Amino acid sequence: MKLSDLRLTVVGVPRSTGFVSKHVIVELMTDEGLTGIGEMSDFSHLPYYSIDLKDLTTVLKGILIGQNPFQLSRMNMELKSHFPEANFYYEKGNFIRNGIDAALHDLCAKALNMPVSEFMGGAIQQKIKVCFPIFRHRFMEEVEENIAVVRQRLEQGFDVFRLYVGKNLDADEAFLDGVQREFGSRVKIKSLDFSHLLDWKASLKAIRRLSAYDFEMVESPAPQNDFEGLRQVRMKSDYPVSEHVWSFRQQHEMLRQDSVDIFNISPIFIGGLTSARKAAAAAEVAGKGCLLGTTQELSIGTAAMAHLGSTLVNLNYTSDPTGPELYVGDVVKEAVRYEDGYLLVPGADKPGLGMELDLEKIEQYRVPDLSWGAVSVHQLQDRTSQTKQ
Incomplete structure (x- = not known):
């Protein structure tokens, strides 16, 4: 079994406070018809920069396509060489590696017909x-x-x-x-x-x-x-x-x-x-x-x-x-x-x-990119839509 394609989809889902958190849904496809899913969770954190989704997709495809998904250790080493640890709490390279690694675990467990646990x-x-x-x-x-x-x-x-x-x-x-x-x-x-x-x-x-x-x-x-x-x-x-x-x-x-x-x-x-x-x-x-x-x-x-x-x-x-x-x-x-x-x-x-994507919900919350818009530092720190300073 080999990885054959990758799809990244950005969704912006509001919290009950009104703050909208953006996440990237990962789909890893194989030449045997199986798909693993993962989540690059909540990019709406400091530091105040965003990721270009088109570039990210191109880089990840170059790393992953054609690989055996069961080679988890080797692929994690490769991912870490492209998205290294930066010794920072909200380092977005870690977010990226997390989403891919979850999708790989989901895919491998599906191939073996067992839960990830x-x-x-x-x-x-x-x-x-x-x-x-x-x-x-x-x-x-x-x-x-x-x-x-x-x-x-x-x-x-x-x-x-x-x-x-x-x-x-x-x-x-x-x-x-x-x-x-x-x-x-x-x-x-x-x-x-x-x-x-x-x-x-x-x-x-x-x-x-x-x-x-x-x-x-x-x-x-x-x-x-x-x-x-x-x-x-x-x-x-x-x-x-x-x-x-x-x-x-x-x-x-x-x-x-x-x-x-x-x-x-x-x-x-x-x-x-x-x-x-x-x-x-x-x-x-x-x-x-x-x-x-x-x-x-x-x-x-x-x-x-x-x-x-x-x-x-x-x-x-x-x-x-x-x-x-x-x-x-x-x-x-x-x-x-x-x-x-x-x-x-x-x-x-x-x-x-144990999760199955709902395509209608993904379309409901789909947003074009990970850009910030008018989000303030106070909103990022407190996870609210409040504008009081």
């Missing part, structure tokens, strides 16, 4: 506990809006939440206080997510201020690649520290300097399922826990993470992938499912990722 070694769980994100407060009036989100999502079975913090600590504190008063022990705050906005001293000050409320961990409490800052927070606070993995060099430094307790692993940020499995294995060897992170993928990307997570022995913290719950639509016939705050691993009775 079985292709990767076998599932040890069929559902993954996840949390729902509460996006960052910039204004006090957003507090009641976000408490209403907790109220609504709790009714739907989500009882764990992740709070983005650091822009308005008064509002962050008011939110935590309101949640504690209204919901008590029925709701759990998994983490305070600083998203690299503050230096470690400012983050530590904020953690101490908010420690009157119950949360499990802190995430990204220092600027990107500030390994000493992460270690300082880890040593000086009472909470475990989590950080994303976006390159193997960065993970090596976090291990060498003992900077974190928990590795936040997501295929989109490390460049695919193949790399994510390596990162999780490195964490396991070092005795570190893992959780699945997210950029808020559509169902294809979320399904890939669910299959990955189902195979990990050190996935011992609540994970983040709830993207399909944040969007007003999707591009598959049957979206991934959530039940009682768990992401269900799809496709136990279906080969591959």
Whole structure:
């Protein structure tokens, strides 16, 4: 079996907040009639540049066409030589490699008539506990809006939440206080997510201020690649520290300097399922826990993470992938499912990722390219359509 063609389709799917995230749907075709699908998820991130889709398609066809899809390691090495790690959280080369690697996994598992989780070694769980994100407060009036989100999502079975913090600590504190008063022990705050906005001293000050409320961990409490800052927070606070993995060099430094307790692993940020499995294995060897992170993928990307997570022995913290719950639509016939705050691993009775493209939905959300338009930095950081500064 050889790869015979590649199709990339850009879709722009609105979130419930009004922010439109652009994704690239990957289709890898073979000379035997099988097609693997993947997702380059959520290109709508800083840095402020876009990818030319025509050029990307030409380059990827040159790498992939005529290759045996089962040569995963060799093709990932080739992809990495063209789209190298840049030691940056939102490096778009990683996004590209992730979409192709997911499509290759989907294709190989389909050829073997098995789920991707079985292709990767076998599932040890069929559902993954996840949390729902509460996006960052910039204004006090957003507090009641976000408490209403907790109220609504709790009714739907989500009882764990992740709070983005650091822009308005008064509002962050008011939110935590309101949640504690209204919901008590029925709701759990998994983490305070600083998203690299503050230096470690400012983050530590904020953690101490908010420690009157119950949360499990802190995430990204220092600027990107500030390994000493992460270690300082880890040593000086009472909470475990989590950080994303976006390159193997960065993970090596976090291990060498003992900077974190928990590795936040997501295929989109490390460049695919193949790399994510390596990162999780490195964490396991070092005795570190893992959780699945997210950029808020559509169902294809979320399904890939669910299959990955189902195979990990050190996935011992609540994970983040709830993207399909944040969007007003999707591009598959049957979206991934959530039940009682768990992401269900799809496709136990279906080969591959268990996802099937819906061509009508793809046409509904299709956009011509990945260009930015009038998106502001505040929108990119806060994932909203708000224009207040």
